[in-house]
Amino acid sequence: MAADSAPEKKPDPRSELLGAYLEHLSHQRRLAAGTRHNYHQDIEALFALTPGISLARMQPQHIRRSVAQLHARGLSGRTIAHMLSAWRGLFSWLARYRGYSANPCLGLRAPKSPKALPKALSPEAAGQLLDAPAETPADKRDKAMFELAYSSGLRLAELVSLDTAHADTIRRDAEVTVTGKGSKTRTVPVGTRAREAIEVWLAVRGELARAGVPALFVGARGERIAAGVVRARLGQWALRAGLPVHVHPHVLRHSFATHVLQSSGDLRAVQEMLGHSSISTTQVYTHLDFQYLAKAYDAAHPRAKKK
DSSP, rough: OOTTTTOOOOOOOHHHHHHHHHHHHHTTTTOOHHHHHHHHHHHHHHHSSSTTGGGOOOOOHHHHHHHHHHHHHOHHHHHHHHHHHHHHHHHHHHHHHHHOOOOOOTTTTOOOOOOOOOOOOOOHHHHHHHHHHSSSSSHHHHHHHHHHHHHTTHHHHHHTTTTTHHHHHHHHHEEEEHHHHHOOOEEEOOOOOHHHHHHHHHHHHGGTTTTTTOSSSBBBTTBBBOOOHHHHHHHHHHHHTTTTOOHHHHHHHHHHHHHHHHHHHOOOHHHHTTTTHHHHHHTTTHHHHHHHHHHHHHHHHHTTOOO
């Protein structure tokens, strides 16, 4: 044996068990490759947080310490919850198939993350975005989509699912009926600007749409436009309009809800137009409305201004 040869590295029992577990996920539970990869990464993170501790010796305090370390690094409660779920699954498999006695993850929860308020554009920023000129057929399509999303508070999936038959209802009744989450349908009004933009788009739609395609909004190939294309196009519009923030389709929905609530104060009406099952989901917009009112107060009230 050569004097400079390295000693043979012993296999890590934890890694061997992880490999067996991942095989179980692939062949027994038939999880998708992406999901299996996420499990792999999450469990490797646990190994990195607990060096030298075998899976058989893992105790709840080790898991708690690992969660605390992840939280201290700035990981969100949701991310840590996903990781805990992966760890819990591993130890459940070890208990069932390898004779391990206890699952150290049972009863442990991830720390709660503060609930982020939805972002909304100011009315001025929304106008800056939507008043941009539209010269090409693709731009006219974009303008119609964004005007409609902002006018009626549509979700992205609801927007791209519309057919040309919906345009007839928009023309006739100034409203549109969509199917949202949980296959629930709702009818929402469509404003004048959105109706005008849709008319302009319909006049040139034939230049992009393939024959027989029922979709109201189509992409470059003439088929129903993809959600990812809508996101990308809206981001481009925001850059061209000079907005200092990233704008995605849900921002238009949040802006719709915020601006309607600011004008009307009718939370129930906003709930119905958004298609929320519970009023508590809609109540987040009361916080946004208060923020708006507080800024207006600070700017306008003579006793609120700093000297």
